[in-house]
Amino acid sequence: MDDQACPRCKTTKYRNPSLKMMVNVCGHTLCESCVDLLFLKGSGACPECKIPLRRTNFRVQMFEDSMVEKEVNIRKRILRDFNKREEDFSSLREYNDYLEEIETIIYNLANNIDVAETNKKIELYKKDNKEQIAKSKSKIARSEYELDEMIELEKQKEEEKRKELVKEEIEAKKRKIRDKAALIDELSFSDSNATSIIESFTSVIQKKEAKVPVKATQFSTGIKFGNQGNQSYLSVPKIEEGPLYSYTPIRQQIEGPSPPGWREIQARGYVSHVRNECDRDRAGGFKAHVACLRALQEAMAGLYHNPSQRQAEFATV
Amino acid sequence: MFPQSSQNKFWMFSDENDLTILREKTNAEFIEKHGANMTLEQKEEHFLSNTEERTLLRFYELQLRDFCRRFNPSMPRPTVATALHYFKRFYIKNSVMDYHPKEILVTCVYLACKVEEFNVSISQFVANIKGDRDKASDIILNNELLLMQHLNYNLTIHNPFRPVEGLMIDIKTRYTSLENPEKLRQHIDEFLERVFLTDSVLLYAPSQVALAATLHAASRASANLDNYVTDILFSREQLGGIIEAVRKIRSMAKCVEPPSREVIKALEKKLDKCRNQENNPDSEIYKQRMQEMLDEEDLQDNERYAKIIQDQAAYDDKILGVNKILSPIL
Secondary structure, three states, rough: OOOOOOOOOEEEEEOOOOOOEEEEEOOOOOEEEHHHHHHOEEEEEEOOOOOOHHHOOOEOOOOEEEEEHHHHHHHHHHHHHOOHHHOOOOOOOHHHHOOOOOHHHHHHHHHHOOHHHHHHHHHHHHHHHHEEEEEEEEHHHOOOOOOHHHHHHHHHHHHHHHHHHHHHHHHHHHHHHHHHHHHHHHHOOOOOOOHHHHHHHHHHHHHHHOOOOOOEEOOOOOOEHHHHHOOOOOOOOOOOOOOOOOOOOOOOOOOOOOOOOHHHHHHHHHHHHHOOOOHHHHHOOOOOOEEEEOHHHHHOOOOOOHHHHHHHHHHHO | OOHOOOHHOOOOOOHHHHHHHHHHHHHHHHHHHHHHOOOOOHHHHHOOOOHHHHHHHHHHHHHHHHHHOOOOOOOOOHHHHHHHHHHHHHHHHHOOOOOOHHHHHHHHHHHHHHOOOOOOOHHHHOOOOOOOOOOHHHHHHHHHHHHHOOOOOOOOOOOHHHHHHHHHHHHHOOOOOOOOOOHHHHHHHHHHHHHHHHHHOOOOOOHHHHHHHHHHHHHHHHOOOHHHHHHHOOOOHHHHHHHHHHHHHHHHOOOOOOOOOHHHHHHHOOOOOOOOHOOOOOOOOHHHHHHHHHHHHHHHHHHHHHHHHHHOOOEEEOOHHOOOOOOOOO
């Protein structure tokens, strides 16, 4: 697969592992050393299609297929100017036509079809839409700016939160020391029972701790719960909740003497008569009880079964 | 569990009489259908009677058991029991003359292997069959769906093996006066072998069969389980029914005897003549019908293909406004 080779010096990736392929606007590749050699002066002709190229336009090839590389490059350039968005059109149809047009231009340039004509078209578009292009560019910039601001805000909040946590921790430590001292004082000077004193102290501490949790107003990322309101997200649709599900155990009809239950098997020693589960069985959640219970249930189920009763049933049906 | 199972709901019959009536009906229906223009004597001469069918089936049940015993890799007992169960169920509602038992036999075993999670591939399975193996695998795979359909897709079978284990555990726990309950096992297994050749599995719950086996084994090993049954397991009012059931199962298991070879030979000869040729893979009718079905499928495929082509042409026509896309090279 590694047959990437420079068309000029024929070096391959195999022979020179640090080989870097470069590509220019025409879509033909050259290795880095050839670029250095040929474009010593800063500009020259492509050895394959003789198009004049500038050295600064060489980039490292990202895609194996240089045509893809070329197309990506063209696309980037075209989209910088053709930057209208869906909101700028009155109907979806128009927007789609616009996208179609962009694709045609890119395709033409990438495949060298009517290059001169297409370039003219682009120039014309640029001239016609100068104002709009500039506006759109600034719009994009502004939205990026907003994002930056949001990130900044978040960082600030995080910092605050961290500080608060540290403060709280110190406070808690202090309180603990205080409580301990009080307890020792009490123990050394009071006449009452030592255990009861300790108990009363622990209950007080527990009560305090139980009070601490404050209702969270932020996500763990530091964003406030209510913050989404002023953004243009769609609100999550509320699901109508029915009554809560409550579990009712399955009642099996046995038609026989009732078999012992899960507890009884253990208590009355039924389990000791089946093979004990080994570690490997237990890993899957299996216990000998299961097999034992099932065997007993099946032994009892249907013992009262009476064929002649069935006949009576059938007769009524 | 058994009381809620399809086995209890659809495949339990009230007594032997009930089964006989059903089988006679099946037999009569077949004769009615295939011998409409024969006199009564001709019919008797040509077709198998119900009792003859029963004899043949008993023979083939033994065959099935022996086939499973010889099976390589060795087959677990529940699989054999399930296969026998399927076999019995199938011939309650189908005549021996309609589907030959030797074909249904292997199909039952194959299906039972699947249901009881005894994993063998069809090639492995067919390796156990003497004779033409390709044909055998064709027969099995062709009949498998038919068998399931006639079983009404009630494939879960409750066998008495687990209940026997349960009873053993219970006896060991609650009836400690019995010494060495394990000595019963051998007799229990023997008894269960025989029970599966009778109709009692279609009449009684698996736990009842298990209890009968245990009691039978106890009497064979001269152990006394009477107190266990009367005092520990059952209350007074339930006792009558279960004693009757156990007695019946034991008496049914007693009178299992293989039919003689000569009788079977004569019956098979008769069967070869009167069997439904449409279901005989060696017959002309069967081959012809299969061929027709194949042709039909081919035809359908061709038609479908032609239609797709037409649709596409129409679509091209509509979109491009030309009748044919001309290749640029030509």
